[in-house]
Amino acid sequence: MTENKKSNAGKHLTGLIGKGYMDLHQRAVDGAFCVWIAINVPAEVFAGFENVVYAVPESHAALCAGKGVGVSMCEKAEAQGYSMDLCSYARIDIGNASDNGKESPTFGLPRPDLLISNNNTCSLITKWFDVHHRTWDVPHFIMDIPFCYEPQKPKDHAYIVGQIKALIRFIEKLSGQSFNMDRYTEAVHHTWSGIREWKRFLASGKHVPSPITAFDSFVHMAPFLTLRGTPHLKTHFTLLADEAEENLSSSRFPVEKERYRLFWDNIAPWHQLRKMSRRLADLGANIVGASYTSCMGTVEGSFELYEWDEKDPFDYIARTMNSYMCPHGMVLRHKAMARAVKALSIDGVIFASNRSCKPYSITQMDQQRKIRDEVGVPAVLIEVDHADSRKYSEESAFVRIEALLEQIDAARSRGLV
Ligand code: SF4
Numbered sequence: 001m002t003e004n005k006k007s008n009a010g011k012h013l014t015g016l017i018g019k020g021y022m023d024l025h026q027r028a029v030d031g032a033f034c035v036w037i038a039i040n041v042p043a044e045v046f047a048g049f050e051n052v053v054y055a056v057p058e059s060h061a062a063l064c065a066g067k068g069v070g071v072s073m074c075e076k077a078e079a080q081g082y083s084m085d086l087c088s089y090a091r092i093d094i095g096n097a098s099d100n101g102k103e104s105p106t107f108g109l110p111r112p113d114l115l116i117s118n119n120n121t122c123s124l125i126t127k128w129f130d131v132h133h134r135t136w137d138v139p140h141f142i143m144d145i146p147f148c149y150e151p152q153k154p155k156d157h158a159y160i161v162g163q164i165k166a167l168i169r170f171i172e173k174l175s176g177q178s179f180n181m182d183r184y185t186e187a188v189h190h191t192w193s194g195i196r197e198w199k200r201f202l203a204s205g206k207h208v209p210s211p212i213t214a215f216d217s218f219v220h221m222a223p224f225l226t227l228r229g230t231p232h233l234k235t236h237f238t239l240l241a242d243e244a245e246e247n248l249s250s251s252r253f254p255v256e257k258e259r260y261r262l263f264w265d266n267i268a269p270w271h272q273l274r275k276m277s278r279r280l281a282d283l284g285a286n287i288v289g290a291s292y293t294s295c296m297g298t299v300e301g302s303f304e305l306y307e308w309d310e311k312d313p314f315d316y317i318a319r320t321m322n323s324y325m326c327p328h329g330m331v332l333r334h335k336a337m338a339r340a341v342k343a344l345s346i347d348g349v350i351f352a353s354n355r356s357c358k359p360y361s362i363t364q365m366d367q368q369r370k371i372r373d374e375v376g377v378p379a380v381l382i383e384v385d386h387a388d389s390r391k392y393s394e395e396s397a398f399v400r401i402e403a404l405l406e407q408i409d410a411a412r413s414r415g416l417v
Contacts, residue, residue: 009240013220016236017063020226021106027053028110033175036112036132038125040324041143042317044191044229045168048184049177055109058125059225061092065270065387069103074388087356088387090128097132112138114174116167120145121326122359141170148300148322149329160318187229188313194233195297198224199305201241202294204248208345209258210288211247215277216240216254217293218268224296259284260405261345265291265337265367266352266360267386272394279398285405289344291325291337298323301332303340326359334367338375348404349379355391378411380404 028034032053037043039058046052064070065088074088076095084091101108115129115138126142133140143163146156168179201220205212223236247253254277262280264287269276280287294303300322308316325333341349349371351364368379380400385391 007243009220009236009243012236012239013222016232017222017226018106020223020232024053024055025107025110027051033114033171033177034110034112035114035116035171036109036129037116038118038121038129038143039225040121040145040321041116041118042164042228042321044184044187044313044317045164045171045179047187047229048168048179048181049171049175050180051177052171052175053110055112056225057093057109058089059222060096060104060106060109061089061387062268062270063106063222064092064096064104065389066273067105068271069105070271070387071389073103074390084388084391085355087122087124087128088385088391089356090124092387093128094131097135111136114138114171115140116143117141118143118145120147120322121324122357139170139174141167143167145321145327147327147329148332150332151300152319152322157315157318160321161314164314164317185313188308188316189310190231190233191228192297192308192310192316194224194237196305197234197237197241198296201237201244202289204241204244205288206344207248208261209253209255210261210286210344211244211253212288213254213277214264214287214290214293215268215273216244217290218270218273221293221296255281255284255286257284258286260286260408261347262287262404263289263291263337263341263344263346263349264352265349265364266354266384267292267357269352269384269392270387271389272384272392275394279394280401283402283405285401287350289340289346291333291340294340295323295325295336298336300328301335303336326357330363330366330370333363334370334374337367337371341371341375341377346377347408349377350401350404351379351381352384353381355383355385356388357386378404378407 032051035054036057037054043054046054070092073095074091076098077091096104096108117126117129119126129140172179220240223233227233297305299306306320351368353361353364371377371379382397382400
């Protein structure tokens, strides 16, 4: 299933993402209005305009880290005085912008006409986009989206709808283009129907042994970020889900002797995907699920698909604007993870404390305790950085992961699981 095994879905993904970036560059050259967005800005809005394209610097940074150029891009930002303590996505992007994407596998990103950040994953991204705002004198729209420590309140929902409408008016004014409600509604339909297929793909991981790994989901989530609101989402995720189900019916499993079923909490370690998945497979361990890729298209406290009645696209988008993990308090995070642990028959949880993403990592020690004490599943905390490999030690991480596997074995030998 992984891209390096050249499955049909892997080949399709490579073509899709490559073409997506090339089309983005070409349309920008041809005069499209270009926006850069934080990952949870509702990109479907842009499809409501005739000629607006968007780029996602976080997704581009992850791609650069996966291709092995993350560290040298970080160093370019550090040479300008930015601290190593800043999120590595920000450092990669600032480094990339400093030399117009010389090392980027996508030839960088086209220069934006508008920056749109969103303050409910972290406030760092608003400061990061302000760097470009000052350097290039480009407008910066900050979506103010409330954190959620409990289910979204009607007043918060209405406030988010107001933010989306304000964004639309701002783009109309800057671009001179008119917003078309039918095109926007169609784009939301594309996203929602694509996520349905994504959920079918993830659901195949419930089978023991699993026909998928979380590493597949890390790799294949990219279209959700860069091609939202397009029919490509459904096409790709349907292919992916079909392939997983075919592998299941043909008894083709990525970890043939699956002895340990694990769950991952935090952003993917982009620079380690191949190495980590192989080393885990050698140990008979399969990370079958991850909070990072399970939260797409959900609402707080659950990894289940949030259904849309296909009526009001503003309502659906506002309701799912908090789907990512960072805006959630510990209670909601624990609730979603505890359910997933049961649904996926998880034996142990890896909490990846991410040196870059503090908002994702902040509650993990308490969550580790709750998973152990309240769900009865052992858990371990390892140190990673999602895109800066200088802040990751493979040996230290695996010492802890192997200790987790030993805990699982010990519990089994005592007949506790
Ligand atoms: S700190 Fe986390 S939420 Fe903020 S930009 Fe980095 S990865 Fe995204």
